[in-house]
Amino acid sequence: MPAQVEIRGKAAAGAVVVEAAMQGETMERQTAAGFRGCWRSSPRRPPLLVKIQGSSPVCPQTNRISVTDGYGFRAEVTAADSALIREVEQRTSETGKLWAAVEAIKGPRWYKRVPLPSLCGSVFGPRPGPGSEPAPRPDDGTSATRSPEATVAGIEVVGAAAAGGGGGGGGGGGELSSTPKAGLKLKFKAATVCFRHNSMVKKMVRKGVPARLRPEVWKTCSGAMRKKASMPPDYYQSLLREMEGRETAATRQIDNDLRRTFPGHPWLDTEAALRSLRRILVAYSWRETSVGYCQGMNYVAAYLLVVLRSEEDAFWVLTVLLEELLLTDCYSENLLGCHVEQRVLKDLLWKKLPKLSTHLKLIGFDVGLVTTEWFLCLFAKSFPTEMAMRLWDVLFNEGAKVLFRVALAIFKLNEPQIMKLMNVGDVVSLLQEFTSRAFDADALLKVAFDQIGSLPMSSIRRKRRYQQPAVITELKERLERCRVHPLNAIASCASGSRGRRRGEGPTSSPHPVPFRVCSVCVFASVGGGKRGKARFELSRVMEQGTRLRITMRRGGEGGKKKRKRDCTWSSEEEEEVRRRFWRTRMLGGEEKGLFSRESRQGESDVAIDTWHALPVATWHASTAATWHASSAATWRARDMEDVHECGGSCTTVFSRT
Amino acid sequence: MSRKRTLLKVIILGDSGVGKTSLMNQYVNKKFSNQYKATIGADFLTKEVQVDDKLVTMQIWDTAGQERFQSLGVAFYRGADCCVLVYDVNVNKTFDSLDNWRDEFLIQASPSDPENFPFVVLGNKVDVDMGHSRVVSEKKAKAWCASKGNIPYFETSAKEDLNVDNAFQCIAKNALKNETEEEIYLPDLVDVNGQRPQKSSACEC
Numbered sequence: 001m002p003a004q005v006e007i008r009g010k011a012a013a014g015a016v017v018v019e020a021a022m023q024g025e026t027m028e029r030q031t032a033a034g035f036r037g038c039w040r041s042s043p044r045r046p047p048l049l050v051k052i053q054g055s056s057p058v059c060p061q062t063n064r065i066s067v068t069d070g071y072g073f074r075a076e077v078t079a080a081d082s083a084l085i086r087e088v089e090q091r092t093s094e095t096g097k098l099w100a101a102v103e104a105i106k107g108p109r110w111y112k113r114v115p116l117p118s119l120c121g122s123v124f125g126p127r128p129g130p131g132s133e134p135a136p137r138p139d140d141g142t143s144a145t146r147s148p149e150a151t152v153a154g155i156e157v158v159g160a161a162a163a164g165g166g167g168g169g170g171g172g173g174g175e176l177s178s179t180p181k182a183g184l185k186l187k188f189k190a191a192t193v194c195f196r197h198n199s200m201v202k203k204m205v206r207k208g209v210p211a212r213l214r215p216e217v218w219k220t221c222s223g224a225m226r227k228k229a230s231m232p233p234d235y236y237q238s239l240l241r242e243m244e245g246r247e248t249a250a251t252r253q254i255d256n257d258l259r260r261t262f263p264g265h266p267w268l269d270t271e272a273a274l275r276s277l278r279r280i281l282v283a284y285s286w287r288e289t290s291v292g293y294c295q296g297m298n299y300v301a302a303y304l305l306v307v308l309r310s311e312e313d314a315f316w317v318l319t320v321l322l323e324e325l326l327l328t329d330c331y332s333e334n335l336l337g338c339h340v341e342q343r344v345l346k347d348l349l350w351k352k353l354p355k356l357s358t359h360l361k362l363i364g365f366d367v368g369l370v371t372t373e374w375f376l377c378l379f380a381k382s383f384p385t386e387m388a389m390r391l392w393d394v395l396f397n398e399g400a401k402v403l404f405r406v407a408l409a410i411f412k413l414n415e416p417q418i419m420k421l422m423n424v425g426d427v428v429s430l431l432q433e434f435t436s437r438a439f440d441a442d443a444l445l446k447v448a449f450d451q452i453g454s455l456p457m458s459s460i461r462r463k464r465r466y467q468q469p470a471v472i473t474e475l476k477e478r479l480e481r482c483r484v485h486p487l488n489a490i491a492s493c494a495s496g497s498r499g500r501r502r503g504e505g506p507t508s509s510p511h512p513v514p515f516r517v518c519s520v521c522v523f524a525s526v527g528g529g530k531r532g533k534a535r536f537e538l539s540r541v542m543e544q545g546t547r548l549r550i551t552m553r554r555g556g557e558g559g560k561k562k563r564k565r566d567c568t569w570s571s572e573e574e575e576e577v578r579r580r581f582w583r584t585r586m587l588g589g590e591e592k593g594l595f596s597r598e599s600r601q602g603e604s605d606v607a608i609d610t611w612h613a614l615p616v617a618t619w620h621a622s623t624a625a626t627w628h629a630s631s632a633a634t635w636r637a638r639d640m641e642d643v644h645e646c647g648g649s650c651t652t653v654f655s656r657t
Numbered sequence: 658m659s660r661k662r663t664l665l666k667v668i669i670l671g672d673s674g675v676g677k678t679s680l681m682n683q684y685v686n687k688k689f690s691n692q693y694k695a696t697i698g699a700d701f702l703t704k705e706v707q708v709d710d711k712l713v714t715m716q717i718w719d720t721a722g723q724e725r726f727q728s729l730g731v732a733f734y735r736g737a738d739c740c741v742l743v744y745d746v747n748v749n750k751t752f753d754s755l756d757n758w759r760d761e762f763l764i765q766a767s768p769s770d771p772e773n774f775p776f777v778v779l780g781n782k783v784d785v786d787m788g789h790s791r792v793v794s795e796k797k798a799k800a801w802c803a804s805k806g807n808i809p810y811f812e813t814s815a816k817e818d819l820n821v822d823n824a825f826q827c828i829a830k831n832a833l834k835n836e837t838e839e840e841i842y843l844p845d846l847v848d849v850n851g852q853r854p855q856k857s858s859a860c861e862c
Binding site for chain 2: 253256257260261262263264294295296298299332333334335338339364366368369370371372373376377381423425428429432475478481
C-alpha cells in the first residue's frame with residue numbers, strides 16, 4: 001500500500017525479528033521492568049503487556065497477526081507492522097526509565113505546570129510592598145486557582161534543580177520583597193525557573209508519558225483536578241441522582257451507541273464498564289444540556305475510562321476537555337465548533353501546504369470527509385491506541401492546537417501520494433489506511449512538531465474568530481432552506497429556479513444549470529519573488545448581460561506589508577488571458593512567463609509565471625451542486641471561499657445558458 | 658465529447674442504529690458482524706458491479722446517523738448518483754424520519770433534477786424476533802414510497818443476507834440511469850477518475 005513514507009522504512013528493518021518470533025508460542029513481553037501487573041489482577045494499573053499471539057499467529061489469507069496492546073485493544077497487523085510496534089514498545093520503555101529518573105530527582109507530581117510570573121509590571125515600575133508574588137498568566141486557564149501553591153512548587157524546583165548555594169532561596173516570602181530591586185531580580189529568577197520547568201514538562205510529555213503515570217499526568221496537566229476541586233465533592237453523584245431513571249434524547253442515543261463503542265474490548269465490553277461509560281455520558285449530557293450527547297463523545301469517554309480507570313476522574317477530564325481544551329460547541333446541536341475547526345484546518349492547509357491544498361480543491365475533496373472523525377473522536381477511532389495516547393498526552397498539556405499539527409502532519413506525510421490521486425475516494429482510503437497504521441508515534445509527532453513550522457495558538461484563535469460568523473451564517477441558511485416547505489425547497493433547487501425567483505416563470509431550457517463556467521482563466525502563482533505567497537480575493541461580482549463576471553483582487557500575505565491592489569482585468573486583457581488559457585489547455589502543459597499586466601496604480605504588479613491547464617470541468621464537478629442550488633447571494637459567498645482556497649483564480653466567467 | 662464515468666456514488670442515510678454499516682458490509686464483503694463501531698462522519702467501501710453488461714464501480718458511502726451530523730452533509734452528498742434511505746422495521750421513529758432524511762438530502766446535495774433523483778428505501782432488520790417485533794408494515798412503507806414518486810422498496814436483513822444483493826443491484830441500476838441522464842446536461846465534464854482532461858479546441862461560451 002502506498003500509505004507509509006518514513007514509517008515503513010523503519011518497519012522493514014525489524015521484520016526479520018518478528019518472523020523469528022512468530023515461530024514460537026505466545027510471546028509476552030514486559031515493556032518496562034518495574035511496571036509489572038496484569039490486566040485482570042490489578043484493574044487500576046493498566047499492564048504494559050504486549051501479547052503477540054504466536055499459536056496461530058498469521059491468518060493464512062490476509063497474512064496478518066493479531067496484536068493486543070497494553071490497553072487491551074486488538075489490531076490485525078502485518079508482520080512488518082508488528083515489528084514496528086515492538087520497536088516502539090522498546091522506545092517507550094526507554095522513555096519510561098527517563099520519567100522514572102526525573103521523578104527520582106524532582107519528586108512525584110513534578111510535572112505540575114507552573115504559571116509564569118508576569119514581569120512587565122515590575123520592569124516598568126515595581127509595585128511597592130509584597131508584590132513579589134508572581135501574578136498568574138491571565139490567558140492560562142489552568143493557572144487561576146492553583147497559582148500560589150504552584151508558584152511555591154516552582155521555587156522549590158529552584159532549590160532542587162539549581163543544586164548549590166541557592167538551596168534556601170524558596171523559603172522566605174518576606175525576603176523576596178525586601179527591596180524592589182531584589183524583588184525584581186528574584187522575579188526574573190523565578191520566571192526563568194518556571195519557564196525552564198514548563199518547557200521541561202512540555203519536552204517530557206512530547207516524548208510520551210509512560211502508561212503507569214498517564215492517569216496522574218492527564219488529570220494534572222489538563223486541569224481536571226482543579227475543576228473537580230472547584231465543585232462540591234458529591235457533584236458527580238448528584239448529577240447521576242438527578243438523571244436516575246430519566247429518559248431523554250441523549251440517553252436514548254447513548255444507549256444506542258454503548259455497545260458500538262469499542263466492541264470486543266476485553267474490559268470495555270463488559271456490563272460493568274458499559275454501565276460506567278453510560279453514567280459518564282449521561283452525567284455530562286445533564287451537566288451541559290445544550291450539548292447533550294454527540295456521537296464521538298462515546299469513544300473519547302471510553303478511552304478516558306480505560307486509561308484513568310476511575311469513572312469520576314474520567315468524567316472530569318471529559319468535562320475539562322470539552323469545556324476548556326477544545327473549542328466550545330464542538331459537539332453542540334449543530335456541530336458549530338466542528339465546522340469551524342474544519343475551516344481553520346482548511347486555512348492552515350492552504351497556508352502550510354498550498355500545493356496540496358490546491359490539488360485537493362481541484363479534485364473536489366472536502367477535508368471534512370476525513371477530519372470530522374478526527375476532530376470529534378480526537379483520533380481515538382482513527383489511530384492505533386499508542387499513537388492516540390501519545391497525541392492525547394500532548395493534547396492535555398498543550399491544548400487543541402496539537403490536533404491541527406497532527407492533522408497537518410498526516411497530510412504532509414501523504415502529500416506525494418495524494419498529488420497523484422484524482423479521486424476523492426482514493427484520498428479518503430489513503431488517509432484512513434495511513435492513520436490506522438500509524439504505529440510509530442515518534443515519527444508522526446516529529447513531523448507534527450518539527451516540520452510544520454510555527455503554529456501559535458493566537459493565530460488559530462484568530463482564524464476561529466474569522467471563520468465563526470461565516471459558519472453561523474451557513475448553518476442558518478441551511479435551517480432556512482429546511483424550514484421552507486419541502487416541496488418549495490425542492491422547487492428552489494430545481495432547474496428553473498433562477499428564472500422563477502425573478503418572476504419570469506419557469507424556463508423552458510433543457511439545461512438545468514443557470515450559469516455555466518465557460519472559462520476559468522488563470523490559476524497562477526504570482527511573480528515578483530514571493531512566489532506562492534500571494535492570494536486573490538473576490539472583489540466584485542457583476543452581471544454583464546448574459547455573463548457573470550467575477551473579478552479578483554490580490555491580497556498579499558506573508559510579507560510584512562499587506563498589499564491590496566485591484567487587479568481587475570480589462571476586457572482585452574481578459575480576452576488575452578482566455579486565449580492563452582485555451583492554448584495552454586490545448587498544449588496540455590504549462591507555459592511560463594506569458595503574461596504581465598499593469599495594476600491600477602501603474603506598477604507592474606502581477607506577472608503570471610505559471611499556467612496550469614486547469615480543466616473547466618473540475619470546477620464543474622466540484623462546485624456544480626452549489627451553483628445549481630443557491631441564490632445569487634449564497635452562491636457568491638461560497639464562490640469566494642472556493643477562490644480563497646484555490647489560491648488565486650483570477651477571472652472566472654460564467655455565461656448564462 | 659461526453660464523458661465516460663463509471664464511478665457511481667451511492668449515499669446511505671437513515672437514523673442511528675438502523676444498520677447502514679451492516680448493510681454496506683454485507684453487500685460488499687459478504688459478512689455480518691455485530692461488532693461494528695458507530696460511524697462518525699462517514700466511511701465508504703467500493704465494489705465492482707455488473708449492470709446490464711456494463712461494469713461499474715460503486716462507491717458506497719456510509720454516514721453517521723445522529724441528527725446533528727446532517728449539518729455536515731454537503732461534503733458527503735456532493736456528486737451522489739443515488740441515495741439509499743434505511744429504516745428499522747422494528748422502530749417507528751426511524752421510519753418517520755425518512756421524510757426528513759430525504760428532504761435534507763435534496764436540499765444539501767441539490768441534484769440537478771430533484772423530482773426524479775433516484776432514491777431506494779430499505780426496511781432493515783426484518784429478521785429480528787422472527788418478525789414479531791415489527792411495527793412498520795410493508796403496506797405503510799410501500800404507500801410512503803409510492804407517494805414520493807414510486808421509490809423502489811426492499812425489505813432486507815443484513816444479518817441473514819436477505820434481499821441485500823437485490824436491493825443494491827436495483828440501486829446500481831438507478832444510479833446508472835441517473836448518471837447517463839446527467840451526461841446530456843453537462844457535456845463538457847471530464848473523467849474525474851484520474852484521466853487527463855479532454856482537450857478542447859475553443860471556448861464554448
